[in-house]
Amino acid sequence: MRELYQCSMMPGMPAEPVSDSRLSAQDVMPVCGTCQNAGRMAAGDKELLMRQIMEAGFAMDDVALFLDTHPENQDALRYYKTVRDMRDQSMAAYERRFGPLRYTDVTSMSWNWVTEKWPWEGGC
Amino acid sequence: MWVYEKRLQFPVNIKEPNAKMAQFIMSQYGGPDGEMGASMRYLSQRYSMPYSEQKAVLTDIGTEELAHLEIVAAIVHQLTRNLTAEELEEQGFGPYYIDHATGIWPQAAGGVPFNACEFQSKGDPVTDLFEDLAAEQKARSTYDNILRVVTDPDVCEPIRFLRKREIVHFQRFGEALRGLQEKLDSRNFYAFNPSFDPLPAAAGNSR
Numbered sequence: 001m002r003e004l005y006q007c008s009m010m011p012g013m014p015a016e017p018v019s020d021s022r023l024s025a026q027d028v029m030p031v032c033g034t035c036q037n038a039g040r041m042a043a044g045d046k047e048l049l050m051r052q053i054m055e056a057g058f059a060m061d062d063v064a065l066f067l068d069t070h071p072e073n074q075d076a077l078r079y080y081k082t083v084r085d086m087r088d089q090s091m092a093a094y095e096r097r098f099g100p101l102r103y104t105d106v107t108s109m110s111w112n113w114v115t116e117k118w119p120w121e122g123g124c
Numbered sequence: 125m126w127v128y129e130k131r132l133q134f135p136v137n138i139k140e141p142n143a144k145m146a147q148f149i150m151s152q153y154g155g156p157d158g159e160m161g162a163s164m165r166y167l168s169q170r171y172s173m174p175y176s177e178q179k180a181v182l183t184d185i186g187t188e189e190l191a192h193l194e195i196v197a198a199i200v201h202q203l204t205r206n207l208t209a210e211e212l213e214e215q216g217f218g219p220y221y222i223d224h225a226t227g228i229w230p231q232a233a234g235g236v237p238f239n240a241c242e243f244q245s246k247g248d249p250v251t252d253l254f255e256d257l258a259a260e261q262k263a264r265s266t267y268d269n270i271l272r273v274v275t276d277p278d279v280c281e282p283i284r285f286l287r288k289r290e291i292v293h294f295q296r297f298g299e300a301l302r303g304l305q306e307k308l309d310s311r312n313f314y315a316f317n318p319s320f321d322p323l324p325a326a327a328g329n330s331r
Contacts, residue, residue: 053131061133061188062292068180069299101130119130120198122137 154230
């Protein structure tokens with residue numbers, strides 16, 4: 001019997017391409033209150049993009065583990081490629097505007113890897 | 125080889141410090157069923173797995189546990205941030221404060237330091253995968269215990285996320301164990317250690 005992959009944290013999320021990651025996991029990733037109040041300013045965009053990265057990145061982590069024990073599952077593989085592309089796009093958009101998330105992505109003339117906040121500091 | 129991404133796997137934004145909760149939650153950093161033991165256990169056990177599927181599961185879950193270690197550290201850090209020595213002491217954090225101020229150090233809630241004896245790497249894949257299944261349940265129980273005493277939703281949300289991941293990992297380890305046993309002698313899984321003893325020719329292994 002073929003096992004169907006369902007994202008463990010987003011049971012409603014089908015193993016099919018999803019066009020808008022913002023609609024997929026709103027119950028999973030909470031919105032930072034500070035940025036929600038920041039309205040349509042750049043900080044809000046930053047928060048939104050980071051949330052997309054976290055959602056798609058999480059979906060990728062989860063389906064990768066499923067694929068480790070179901071390497072022949074074509075639905076899961078297709079889903080993996082979809083969420084990986086979503087993550088790559090969100091990450092590229094974030095890094096263009098708000099600085100590198102990996103030091104291999106530093107492109108500016110200054111070493112801006114050290115200027116942004118660190119993830120454990122909270123906020124956006 | 126590992127690559128660091130400057131983000132948490134799940135966001136942590138705690139507004140109200142609470143050193144008493146930090147004291148409890150730090151057990152999942154360096155306690156007997158914490159994320160440090162989990163990541164070290166899985167990343168160490170990989171080398172004696174005979175088949176690729178089990179190597180992949182241990183590598184990828186071990187890597188995710190490193191991200192969980194960072195989430196737990198972020199929670200403890202934010203729960204003790206900007207507190208004075210007096211406040212830390214009043215909230216039951218005095219003994220930890222004396223040795224570490226508010227730095228992050230791996231210990232159990234009761235103060236016992238992290239110790240590699242909290243996990244095994246037995247060099248026997250069946251033994252190791254059964255330990256991994258138990259480890260995920262023990263970590264899940266600890267998160268359950270934490271959730272009974274935590275009331276701040278900013279703290280509960282990442283803890284609930286971590287708890288759910290223990291359940292998913294348990295499932296994946298179960299599948300890894302089943303996959304391993306399918307390749308062994310079904311009449312006696314313990315007839316030999318597939319990582320140490322010469323493999324019977326009939327097993328048809330592809331190391």
